[in-house]
Each structure stands twice: as structure tokens, then as C-alpha cells.
Amino acid sequence: MSDQQDVRLPFPGIVISTIGTAKRLIQRLAQPWLVQLVLRLALAVPFWKSGILKWHGFLQLNDTAIDLFTEEFKLHLPGGPYPFPHPAVFAFLSGCGEVTFPVLLVLGFGTRFAAAGIILMTCIIELTVPDGWPIHLTWFAMALGIAAWGPGAVSIDYMLGDKSPRS
Template identity: 35%
Template sequence: MMLHSQTRDARVARSSLAKQGGVATLRAAVTERLSRALSPSMLLLVARFGIAATFFLSGRTKVTGLLTIKPSTYALFSSEYALPLIPPELAAHLATYAEHLCPILLVLGLFTRSAALVLLGMTAVIEIFVYPDAWPTHLTWAGLLLPLIAHGAGKWSFDHLLGRSRTAD
């Protein structure tokens, strides 16, 4: 009886090891497919579109029509935002136009590093002077902008088509 029990235990152990090996093989295959599907260019594209949407929608709240700045925007820049060193009217224009132009450039993948750098600068100004307690949001924005500054737009961009980018994949 002892021999039968040991044989059965050995079979169960081998079966368990085979299953673990199968799981490891499956995990490796899935990881490999995901790595190919989520190329650096795909990740940069997602970052470009994600951060572009955030800033573009913010810019749209500041205007009526195409690009007519709302009186409430001037009021916000005069009171709540109140940046040092820059007159509120100028700050309202710069922020509003940057929040429209830079996201469009990011979506196109054109002048990507410059557009991302401008938006990162805006993020720093907002964090330091306007909403310092909103650092988790601003850190998220920076997390999307920094790879674009470091790596450019990736292969799926006008920068790449025009030979302006150096890509990893």
C-alpha cells in the first residue's frame, strides 16, 4: 500500500510541476505578445493623446467660439491664479493659446519635445503658484510629458516622418 501511495504522490507532484511549467510558458507567451503589441511608439502615442486631451479640454473651458477668451478667464487669472511677474491678461492669453496649440502638436506628433516641454513648464507653474496641493495630478501630467521630452513622439508621428526624431523601436 505504501508503494502505491508513493507512486500516486509522485504522479501528483509531476503533474503539479507540469502545470506550473505550462503556466510559466503561457505567462511568457502572453508577456512576449504584450511586449510586441505595446511597443515604445504605442506607449508614446497613448501618452501624447492622453495628455493632449487633458490640456485641450482645459483650454476649451477658457474660450467661447473658436478662440475668443471669456471674461471669466480674465477674472480667474486676475484673482484665483494671480501669477507673479506676469500680468493676468498676458497669462490668460499665453495659457489659453498654449492649451490649444500644444495638444494639437502632440496629437500630430509634430515638434513633440517642444510642445511637451511647454506643457511641463505650465504644469510646474500651476503646481508652484496656483494649486500646490494638487501635486498628485501634476505628477501624473509630468509622468506623461517626461517620456515625450526624453524620447520624442515615436514612429507614429510627423516628427518621425520628417526625420526629426530618434526612436527606440
């Protein structure tokens, strides 16, 4: 029988060893480039899905999108809610942002600009649907993280020279 055979750790030792192993595995998997890529992809999905539903063709909003901003969506400001001014313009801008910003995020091109656009859109969405704050806060935090730490190594921006996070 060898010395290493039949070595048993007491219960607390097994737990500590397992936690240490899990920590090392997570550190290997959660590389900054992977975290930044996943953040960009995860944030792009809900905006893209919403955006493609607003279009009937190239630069042609469907009637539902305009109706939403005319009839359904209201700005929940003090003394309100108030209707959107120029609902067709807001519907068009919303539709453009919801398809453009996700594409930029996925490509990692103009990433900080796209993240800033998502932050602005999220603020307007929060004023429109105030009960959705838990998910809006998540979008805001993800976009803020992307704006702060950049697109990561798997991006066009990185290839063009955006290699370090903002200080």
C-alpha cells in the same frame, strides 16, 4: 492517445507558463511607436479640455478665464500666496498653450517643443494648485518621456527626419 494529450503542468508550472505567455503578448502589443502615440494622445486630452473652456471665439478669452487668473488662482510661493501679475496676459498665454500644445502633440509636429511647453505649464500649474501634485507629476513624467524619446514613428516629425530618440 497522443503524447501531448493530457500533459498537465504542476501548479507553479502553470503560473510560470501563464506569466511567460502574458509577457510575450505585452511585448508584442507595447511597440515603441504605439507607446509614444498613446503618451502623446493621453497628455493632450486634459490640456485640450481645459484650453477650449477658456475661449469665447478666435483669440477672444471668455470672462471666466480672466476672472480665474484675477480672483481664484494664486501663486503659492514662500511667503504667499500671491496674485498672478498681469492676470489677463497669463490667462491668454495659458489658453494659447492649452490649445496649441495638444494639437502639436496629437499631430506629432514640433513634439519636443510642445512637450517642453507642457512641462513649463505643469510647473506653473503646480505653483497654482499645489494639492494637485499627483496628477501634475504624471503630466510632467509623460511630457518628459515625450521630450526624451521623441514623437515616435506615427508623427509628422518622424516623416520630417526626427527618427531617433535623443542620446
